[in-house]
Amino acid sequence: MLGERMPRDWEAFYRLGRGPSEPAWVVTAYAGEVPGGRVLDLAGGAGRNALFLASRGHEVVLVEGSREAVRRAREAAGRGAPLLALVRDLEAGVPELPPGPYSGVVMTYYVNRPLLARIPGLLAPGGLALLEGYSRREAARRGRERSPRYWDELELARPPGGLSLLAWGAGRWGGGHRVFAVWRRL
16 A cells, blocks of 8 residues: 555664565576666665676666665675666655666565556566565465555456566465566567
């Protein structure tokens, strides 16, 4: 739900060096399918997906709300890495995003349904969107049935207009119930 803030201090979270450092499964599994060019990483945290994609030759634009996460991503990229990390509040109305087109858009472990509708306009023809996150089954397991921060299992299997479904899956891996999708712009 747009406007609902997560009850976590993300600045403190990233200052303590927490968070996953390995790229999301969908990113490692499908990075080779992303056409050459720029990639947009939405809510990219400290850069786990962005740095992986940059190491594969993509110029990556990471957009994240936490200043500390962006600082860490920039530090990890070092000088000369093809990574531009920007602080943007993705929860505020219609967030300002760097204009496309992009050969790929990544959004993992962040639920923002209005942003999904913007993905077709960000992708170049043939570009891919890589999406992954926790499902409603995980919300139930954690006692958070009413939280909007979990994907309905089939939600990502239905891409917005102008996109086709390339791959989708749901199940339990890595200690939680998850769902992923890969969309391609027509």
